[in-house]
Amino acid sequence: MKKTLGAIAVAAAATLALSACGSGQGSGDSAKGEVSYWMWDANQLPAYQQCADDFHKANPDITVKITQTGWDDYWGKLTNGMASGTAPDTFADHLSKYPEFVTNGQLLALDDAVKADNVDLGQYNSGLADLWVGPDGKRYGLPKDWDTIGLFYNKDMLAKAGISEDQMKNLTWNPQDGGSYEKVIAHLTIDKNGKRGDEPGFDKNNVAVYGLGLESSGSGMGQTQWSFLTGTTGWTHTDKNPWGTKYNYDDPTFQQTIAWWASLADKGYMPKLETTVGASMADNFGAGKAAINSSGSWMIGQYTGYKGVNVGIAPTPVGTDGKRSSMFNGLADSVWAGTKKKDAAVKWVEYTGSKACQDVVASKAVVFPAISSSTDKAAEAFKAKGVDVSAFTQQVKDKTTFLFPITDNASKIDGIMKPAMDAVVSGKAPASSLTDANKQVNALFQQ
Amino acid sequence: MPASTVTVRSHRPAPRRLNWRRAIAWTLLALAIAVSVLPFYWVLRTALSSNHALAANSANLLPADFSLGAFERVFGLQSPAQAVAEGGSGASINFWQYLANSLVFTGTTTICAVFFSSMAAYAFARLRWKGRNAVFSLFLGTMLVPPIFTALPNFLLVKNLGLLNTMLGLVLPYLFMTPFAIFFMRQFFLNMSREVEEAAMLDGARHWRIFFQIVLPNAAAPIATLALLTFMGQWNEYFWPLLVGSDESTRVLTVGLGVFKSQSPQGAPDWSGLMAATLVSALPVLILFAAFGKRIVNSIGFNGTK
Numbered sequence: 180m181k182k183t184l185g186a187i188a189v190a191a192a193a194t195l196a197l198s199a200c201g202s203g204q205g206s207g208d209s210a211k212g213e214v215s216y217w218m219w220d221a222n223q224l225p226a227y228q229q230c231a232d233d234f235h236k237a238n239p240d241i242t243v244k245i246t247q248t249g250w251d252d253y254w255g256k257l258t259n260g261m262a263s264g265t266a267p268d269t270f271a272d273h274l275s276k277y278p279e280f281v282t283n284g285q286l287l288a289l290d291d292a293v294k295a296d297n298v299d300l301g302q303y304n305s306g307l308a309d310l311w312v313g314p315d316g317k318r319y320g321l322p323k324d325w326d327t328i329g330l331f332y333n334k335d336m337l338a339k340a341g342i343s344e345d346q347m348k349n350l351t352w353n354p355q356d357g358g359s360y361e362k363v364i365a366h367l368t369i370d371k372n373g374k375r376g377d378e379p380g381f382d383k384n385n386v387a388v389y390g391l392g393l394e395s396s397g398s399g400m401g402q403t404q405w406s407f408l409t410g411t412t413g414w415t416h417t418d419k420n421p422w423g424t425k426y427n428y429d430d431p432t433f434q435q436t437i438a439w440w441a442s443l444a445d446k447g448y449m450p451k452l453e454t455t456v457g458a459s460m461a462d463n464f465g466a467g468k469a470a471i472n473s474s475g476s477w478m479i480g481q482y483t484g485y486k487g488v489n490v491g492i493a494p495t496p497v498g499t500d501g502k503r504s505s506m507f508n509g510l511a512d513s514v515w516a517g518t519k520k521k522d523a524a525v526k527w528v529e530y531t532g533s534k535a536c537q538d539v540v541a542s543k544a545v546v547f548p549a550i551s552s553s554t555d556k557a558a559e560a561f562k563a564k565g566v567d568v569s570a571f572t573q574q575v576k577d578k579t580t581f582l583f584p585i586t587d588n589a590s591k592i593d594g595i596m597k598p599a600m601d602a603v604v605s606g607k608a609p610a611s612s613l614t615d616a617n618k619q620v621n622a623l624f625q626q
Numbered sequence: 627m628p629a630s631t632v633t634v635r636s637h638r639p640a641p642r643r644l645n646w647r648r649a650i651a652w653t654l655l656a657l658a659i660a661v662s663v664l665p666f667y668w669v670l671r672t673a674l675s676s677n678h679a680l681a682a683n684s685a686n687l688l689p690a691d692f693s694l695g696a697f698e699r700v701f702g703l704q705s706p707a708q709a710v711a712e713g714g715s716g717a718s719i720n721f722w723q724y725l726a727n728s729l730v731f732t733g734t735t736t737i738c739a740v741f742f743s744s745m746a747a748y749a750f751a752r753l754r755w756k757g758r759n760a761v762f763s764l765f766l767g768t769m770l771v772p773p774i775f776t777a778l779p780n781f782l783l784v785k786n787l788g789l790l791n792t793m794l795g796l797v798l799p800y801l802f803m804t805p806f807a808i809f810f811m812r813q814f815f816l817n818m819s820r821e822v823e824e825a826a827m828l829d830g831a832r833h834w835r836i837f838f839q840i841v842l843p844n845a846a847a848p849i850a851t852l853a854l855l856t857f858m859g860q861w862n863e864y865f866w867p868l869l870v871g872s873d874e875s876t877r878v879l880t881v882g883l884g885v886f887k888s889q890s891p892q893g894a895p896d897w898s899g900l901m902a903a904t905l906v907s908a909l910p911v912l913i914l915f916a917a918f919g920k921r922i923v924n925s926i927g928f929n930g931t932k
Contacts, residue, residue, distance in 0.1 A: 221706075256868075263781075
């Protein structure tokens with residue numbers, strides 16, 4: 180016993196000693212040494228590792244150390260790290276999270292570096308660079324990729340239902356009767372007896388295949404769930420974007436759209452909300468339990484990977500204004516304000532925002548890089564893999580996208596809107612109840 | 627079931643009525659076994675499937691599109707590109723490092739916690755001192771505090787000590803005692819016979835010596851039980867190691883499993899990889915239980931005199 184105790188004491192002392200000198204090069208040059216970089220999407224890890232190696236070749240005195248953490252743990256770890264002074268020098272940042280980082284002074288402004296190194300902000304797809312300018316007019320990120328929304332559909336189910344792919348790619352929608360979008364969804368829905376959703380005698384309480392998959396109520400954003408519908412009605416999330424201070428969830432047009440969408444679950448064309456808890460919408464699609472899923476372009480790999488499922492991708496339906504619509508969201512790499520390697524960190528972030536790195540990312544066919552010319556390269560790479568991604572790129576080309584709404588108080592708004600939207604989609608409250616939620620949301624900006 | 631049915635001593639076949647009962651008993655037993663073993667089987671079946679085929683074959687009892695890829699991912703034998711192609715996360719998994727971390731973390735905390743808790747339990751059970759029972763009640767009271775309450779203060783303390791991402795920071799909160807362990811050992815010490823202890827005292831032995839030479843050797847069985855229980859609990863500990871040991875060098879297995887979770891918002895986890903890793907990381911505990919499981923059952927009926 181005594182021996183083990185002694186050994187433990189020695190080990191503990193050793194760990195202490197090691198950790199004391201483990202943090203290493205604390206002093207010295209902020210343009211040299213090791214820069215830490217965090218990201219959440221492991222699918223992109225090989226691409227960024229390649230970028231890091233190339234970067235090291237060009238700058239031999241800087242090494243980039245990449246740590247990847249899954250989305251679920253990523254933000255908790257990051258905020259913890261910021262609170263405890265152990266956050267990474269650079270990290271992949273998300274539009275829904277970055278306003279709060281800016282408010283808390285956790286991000287380093289990149290303006291001086293962008294100016295000094297003549298970074299061309301015009302090389303990015305239009306609008307993406309503006310997303311990362313804070314309310315103070317300072318730049319907190321350089322765009323690295325973007326995503327839009329599309330409809331993943333099961334080709335075999337479509338063929339069986341007698342719907343051509345051409346029809347699927349030219350759907351129309353309106354909030355009154357749902358247009359051909361609802362007709363197709365209804366026709367693709369099959370109950371346990373083989374009756375289709377638009378046939379008499381359809382049993383909406385025993386559905387075998389849903390026409391449309393459901394992931395969640397979408398909270399206040401509805402990025403992949405309903406924003407491609409509300410976007411065609413002229414409705415916008417906020418009074419202005421970015422940095423709006425008033426939300427529009429009390430708008431009757433918006434509430435009508437949500438009411439229509441929630442009615443699909445009531446008609447049996449879409450799963451009930453309570454069945455989505457803990458389930459994966461994509462896996463249900465892979466299991467043949469849904470014919471159409473609306474989802475983001477970052478899910479291309481997931482959907483095209485399912486064995487035994489023939490997947491096609493259609494653009495979102497044309498809506499009331501005669502156009503399609505999709506939320507346009509982008510990621511960027513940010514530098515943490517507490518970094519000890521400021522110059523090296525900024526250099527690395529500039530590199531991931533540059534053509535050299537984004538072409539590497541493009542070649543791996545995982546996401547669409549932010550630089551326009553690299554986007555085309557990514558589309559080619561996807562094509563070589565046998566995936567037609569025009570449903571996603573078309574919206575950017577036709578300029579039918581609207582930018583991800585950026586405001587302060589994002590997590591508090593989510594805390595108000597998630598239960599409110601859940602109640603509407605599960606049929607527990609009418610869509611008009613969102614007016615109250617909207618009051619609570621807008622009260623956050625009055626403080 | 628009456629005891630007579632358990633051991634049939636006569637050479638004649640037992641009466642029919644008994645067989646009936648026995649059949650029912652066996653059926654119930656078989657059912658219970660099936661219910662508890664089936665999930666394990668499902669884990670194994672999923673681990674031996676290929677990820678992309680899982681969704682389409684969710685009702686199949688046999689592995690969907692048999693593949694050992696999941697286990698290759700767990701042991702880090704696949705290139706990231708190949709792992710991604712198979713529906714894995716492609717994140718690097720330093721399995722042996724995590725295993726070593728888990729062993730050090732669990733081993734250290736188990737040895738220390740059992741040792742110090744035994745000492746405290748001895749003091750509570752055998753020594754008479756002022757306020758003893760009040761202090762003990764206080765100790766028991768701390769069992770009512772959910773660990774999540776202490777997570778943040780502990781985290782800040784460890785951070786201010788500069789021990790984040792060190793093994794010491796990882797084991798600190800568990801090192802000295804847990805109320806349950808003290809309670810458990812105290813119950814046992816209370817039942818130990820006083821004669822041996824008194825004899826030792828007459829021979830001039832001090833508490834220190836009595837504790838080490840008489841009490842501890844006699845308490846081998848409950849100590850083994852407690853060690854096993856602590857080991858299992860520590861092996862499965864997740865939240866604290868996630869907070870404090872997020873670095874590769876201090877990441878334990880439970881936290882390491884996180885790389886199989888969804889990597890992007892809305893993404894589905896690498897199910898087969900997750901199940902393979904869960905299986906592999908549960909093995910040490912299963913082996914321990916197989917080896918010492920009898921001890922646990924036996925020690926509960928232990929009466930303290932040898």
